[in-house]
Amino acid sequence: MIQINKSEFEKYERLYxxxxxxxxxxxxxxxxxxxxxxxxxxxxxxxxxxxxLGSSPALxxxxxxxxxxxxxxxxxxxxxxxxxxxxxxxxxxAAAHQTSAKYPENISEFEKTGxxxxxxxxxxxxxxxxxxxxxxxxxxxxxxIKRNGTILVIGEILDIYFKEDILAKDGFLNLSKAEVVxxxxxxxxxxxxxxxxxxxxxxx
Amino acid sequence: MIQINKSEFEKYERLYxxxxxxxxxxxxxxxxxxxxxxxxxxxxxxxxxxxxLGSSPALxxxxxxxxxxxxxxxxxxxxxxxxxxxxxxxxxxAAAHQTSAKYPENISEFEKTGxxxxxxxxxxxxxxxxxxxxxxxxxxxxxxIKRNGTILVIGEILDIYFKEDILAKDGFLNLSKAEVVxxxxxxxxxxxxxxxxxxxxxxx
Numbered sequence: 001m002i003q004i005n006k007s008e009f010e011k012y013e014r015l016y017x018x019x020x021x022x023x024x025x026x027x028x029x030x031x032x033x034x035x036x037x038x039x040x041x042x043x044x045x046x047x048x049x050x051x052x053l054g055s056s057p058a059l060x061x062x063x064x065x066x067x068x069x070x071x072x073x074x075x076x077x078x079x080x081x082x083x084x085x086x087x088x089x090x091x092x093x094a095a096a097h098q099t100s101a102k103y104p105e106n107i108s109e110f111e112k113t114g115x116x117x118x119x120x121x122x123x124x125x126x127x128x129x130x131x132x133x134x135x136x137x138x139x140x141x142x143x144x145i146k147r148n149g150t151i152l153v154i155g156e157i158l159d160i161y162f163k164e165d166i167l168a169k170d171g172f173l174n175l176s177k178a179e180v181v182x183x184x185x186x187x188x189x190x191x192x193x194x195x196x197x198x199x200x201x202x203x204x
Numbered sequence: 205m206i207q208i209n210k211s212e213f214e215k216y217e218r219l220y221x222x223x224x225x226x227x228x229x230x231x232x233x234x235x236x237x238x239x240x241x242x243x244x245x246x247x248x249x250x251x252x253x254x255x256x257l258g259s260s261p262a263l264x265x266x267x268x269x270x271x272x273x274x275x276x277x278x279x280x281x282x283x284x285x286x287x288x289x290x291x292x293x294x295x296x297x298a299a300a301h302q303t304s305a306k307y308p309e310n311i312s313e314f315e316k317t318g319x320x321x322x323x324x325x326x327x328x329x330x331x332x333x334x335x336x337x338x339x340x341x342x343x344x345x346x347x348x349i350k351r352n353g354t355i356l357v358i359g360e361i362l363d364i365y366f367k368e369d370i371l372a373k374d375g376f377l378n379l380s381k382a383e384v385v386x387x388x389x390x391x392x393x394x395x396x397x398x399x400x401x402x403x404x405x406x407x408x
Contacts, residue, residue, distance in 0.1 A: 001338075001365045003325075009262065009364065012375065019375035021259040024339060024364060026233030026291050027379060027386035027396055028256070051255055052232065053267060054352040055225040058213065061349075063257060087230050094402065101405040112407070121207075134205075135228060140351055145265075147344055147358060148258040154351060160213070160228060161205045171216065171223035175231060175388045182231035182386050184379045187402045192231055192386050192394035198298065200391070201305040203316070 035076035086131035239280035290335035
């Protein structure tokens with residue numbers, strides 16, 4: 001095994017370090033977050049930091065860097081309280097990745113990437129039509145992480161949409177069946193296949 | 205597509221709801237967190253909430269539920285400031301899952317699951333010898349999430365250990381090559397295969 005310590009990797013060239021440290025947390029979720037400004041301009045951006053925070057209430061979080069690319073996302077969420085989270089599948093991961101390009105604020109990434117905005121049940125923010133698992137989210141809270149200036153954005157799930165055939169008898173959504181991808185580092189798109197579900201663990 | 209709204213899923217039976225909502229964030233990281241109490245009792249527990257928070261400084265976070273199973277983990281981290289994060293691979297995911305059983309506080313999950321504690325370079329907490337990517341972590345901060353009583357535990361990476369053959373020329377660690385797994389929901393273990401790495405996206 002190779003060992004790299006902090007004093008070494010802190011001296012690495014910027015992109016090399018970003019690639020290394022972004023691989024360190026393990027596989028990451030791949031989601032498109034859809035928003036719409038008060039003026040009606042749509043925005044969609046890829047995130048790899050969406051995490052489960054709890055089931056009752058049903059809360060998901062994600063990490064925002066206020067000073068980097070998808071800043072429209074946070075502005076729109078603050079202004080409207082609404083956003084969507086949409087899982088990325090193998091069929092459109094390249095278009096999803098392209099949403100990370102720095103488009104001007106008044107440009108919709110939907111138009112530029114070929115993804116299709118989908119408006120449902122009078123919800124303000126656009127869903128991504130191509131996505132096999134889509135959620136309507138309500139902003140609950142922003143928690144600043146002072147150590148590095150990022151923000152944990154917490155939202156509550158209002159609606160879940162998914163393809164019927166991925167629902168198991170016990171509520172489990174089989175994401176592999178929907179060909180949802182996972183992200184390794186900044187830019188590695190991977191397709192997971194289910195090995196097995198393990199039983200609830202008890203001391204033996 | 206099926207739609208389930210909040211007023212419906214909130215009424216679901218507890219385990220059904222947990223399975224459903226735990227699938228909603230997408231694929232999750234699979235990590236073992238290793239700790240050692242001041243008295244020298246080792247602890248290892250599986251987590252699916254480790255996330256990347258930033259590269260400079262190199263910060264990872266994870267979510268703790270103070271009132272559920274792996275509570276020794278947090279007590280030990282608070283007491284010693286030290287812990288390890290170890291990626292789970294296909295070779296030992298079943299043993300990793302078994303660490304989620306409710307063992308008494310004075311029992312080492314290493315002994316009960318067959319995982320091997322590994323002590324390196326005088327670091328206080330045990331690494332998991334079987335793991336292809338291992339990190340020594342220093343506690344930075346705990347951020348309480350009041351909405352549901354969970355805690356975001358933030359740590360800085362001190363050392364990274366990994367198998368040499370998974371390092372790409374640009375710093376990327378190829379986790380698929382190390383057969384690292386990802387988690388779907390509470391208990392679905394999946395093996396990802398790399399489709400491709402995408403180039404840095406620019407407006408076209």
